[in-house]
Amino acid sequence: MIEARGLVKTYYDGEREIRPLNGTDFVCSAGEFVLIVGRSGSGKTTLLNVIGGLTRPTTGSVQVVGKDILALSDAECAALRSRNIGFVFQFPGLLSTLSARENVALSGEIAGTTGKHASNERASNLLARVGLGEKADSPPSHLSGGELKRTAIARALMNHPSLLLADEPTADLDGDTEREVMELFREINREGTTIIMVTHNMDIASYASRVVRMEKGKLVPVELVK
Numbered sequence: 001m002i003e004a005r006g007l008v009k010t011y012y013d014g015e016r017e018i019r020p021l022n023g024t025d026f027v028c029s030a031g032e033f034v035l036i037v038g039r040s041g042s043g044k045t046t047l048l049n050v051i052g053g054l055t056r057p058t059t060g061s062v063q064v065v066g067k068d069i070l071a072l073s074d075a076e077c078a079a080l081r082s083r084n085i086g087f088v089f090q091f092p093g094l095l096s097t098l099s100a101r102e103n104v105a106l107s108g109e110i111a112g113t114t115g116k117h118a119s120n121e122r123a124s125n126l127l128a129r130v131g132l133g134e135k136a137d138s139p140p141s142h143l144s145g146g147e148l149k150r151t152a153i154a155r156a157l158m159n160h161p162s163l164l165l166a167d168e169p170t171a172d173l174d175g176d177t178e179r180e181v182m183e184l185f186r187e188i189n190r191e192g193t194t195i196i197m198v199t200h201n202m203d204i205a206s207y208a209s210r211v212v213r214m215e216k217g218k219l220v221p222v223e224l225v226k
């Protein structure tokens with residue numbers, strides 16, 4: 001599903017060099033649910049964005065769903081993203097003038113995989129699935145933080161992605177809502193979607209099949225005590 005080798009990403013803050021990825025290798029099989037943990041600023045988001053084709057590494061290679069994403073044009077990479085990869089970003093970034101349903105359906109329309117009617121129907125089903133059936137017509141400003149996160153998860157699932165990349169999707173949620181969101185991710189994973197999730201919260205480690213820690217630009221395995 002993912003094979004990333006020798007990733008280096010260098011940023012410059014004035015004269016200062018920052019290297020969040022410094023020879024990172026990451027291999028992930030289809031069906032895994034991997035948590036990436038690590039200190040703030042250790043490069044977790046950078047790695048997720050490189051895997052998702054949103055950030056180009058300085059050097060290294062990345063194969064995702066059998067494609068060398070660094071060899072793709074911007075348009076080819078965007079098409080791969082919209083058809084194969086669902087993103088749940090730390091901040092949901094929903095369009096304020098659209099309802100929850102329209103926000104979710106829009107991903108289908110942009111991908112061009114379904115017409116407007118079918119997109120709306122799938123968006124309604126997904127919102128029901130994340131427990132927001134009755135809020136489908138609400139604009140983002142009428143939704144709570146947890147409801148916005150769940151809308152963003154529904155949006156990420158719109159195009160039947162084989163890979164879901166989630167960046168701290170439960171940050172700022174209360175314990176009960178966090179468990180609900182994690183149960184939902186577990187269900188999605190059991191249905192066959194590979195999930196890579198960045199988190200600060202080791203309490204949710206039991207939901208994952210594997211945990212890795214970002215340390216000094218490389219990933220190290222974390223032993224799970226069951």
Ligand SMILES: Nc1ncnc2c1ncn2[C@@H]1O[C@H](COP(=O)(O)OP(=O)(O)OP(=O)(O)O)[C@@H](O)[C@H]1O
Nearest residue numbers: 011012018020038039040041042043044045046047
């Ligand atoms: N576009 C950029 N330009 C310059 N520096 C950047 C850029 N993006 C990230 N960085 C730096 O790279 C480092 C890694 O950032 P990243 O967001 O990947 O860390 P993180 O582990 O996800 O952190 P957090 O847990 O706080 O979200 C940080 O020092 C950050 O300041």
